[in-house]
Amino acid sequence: MPSPSDFRKAFGLGVEQVLGGAWRITSSSFGHEVKEQNERYEFPASLEVEWTAGSSGGSGGGSKRGADRRRRELEAAWEQQTREKRIVYSAYGSPYECFFVKLPKVTPLDDGGSSYQITALGRAVRRRDIPTLKEERAAERTAAGGAGEVSNEDERRYLSGYRVIKSRFGTSKCSICGQTIDPGVKIAKGKGDTGRGGWAHAICLVQQMKSKAGGGSKQGGRKKTEEEAAEEAGSNSSSSAEERSEAEPPPPKRQRKAAGAAAKGGRSGSGSGRKGGRGGKAAAVAGSQRGSGSGSKAKVGGGAAGQRQRASTRREE
Ligand SMILES: [Zn+2]
Known part of the structure; x- marks a missing residue:
């Protein structure tokens, strides 16, 4: 599920944001x-807005007629702000189409037409036709590595100090890209101490080494893994302990260490893994924006980073 705060952000409906150039949101x-786990969610919203005097004429002010006009202007401003559907990603990178389902209820909070309450209902519907952020990463990996498998030449050149085997189980995760390793794919692990990080796709290791050999310029823009994004959201968050406890659990130790160990094992081991990544958030958002290209007209708002999942008992896919 997209978090309520990401839903709100996607539509620009936070406190201090302005609707129609004249209505300042004072509470949101x-x-x-x-509604249906991993498929459909609703976001009941309640906002208060205040007419910002002097922004464009003063048609309201006191009279009943003026106040009615103000209300219609506010309704139009809301419609303008929320008309377009947006794609918002869950904390797990699943795309949801987000929109408001019906006209809002607009209630005056005073007689003068200067403040109103808006109640509205937002909805998020899972879009199965848009790739998840994970799928996008996998596609990128495949594109970067040809068939997604390391060549014999690269294997000889880069992985001589590694154990290289074909994976037999589809359960463990790559210590570099964080994705589940499919059976039959070549995986590699450093020998001795350097192997502590665990198994990684052979292709991921080779790509990592190649990018290091090339000056490491790519690393700043490396995309964060889901776990890193969730972890960052957790550690930066000032939210309540309750919310935090419902965030994605931290990755297993083995996996956490992986980035560091891989850096040590690599050739010029700096800047690998999570240290690479202040640019990660931007990359994640850029990634989400690409998602909007595939068959959806909806605007993208909110990346996977910083999203938390609340009130979900079953793990979202
Ligand atoms: Zn990998």
């Missing part, structure tokens, strides 16, 4: 309801 609260 978004709840969430699970």
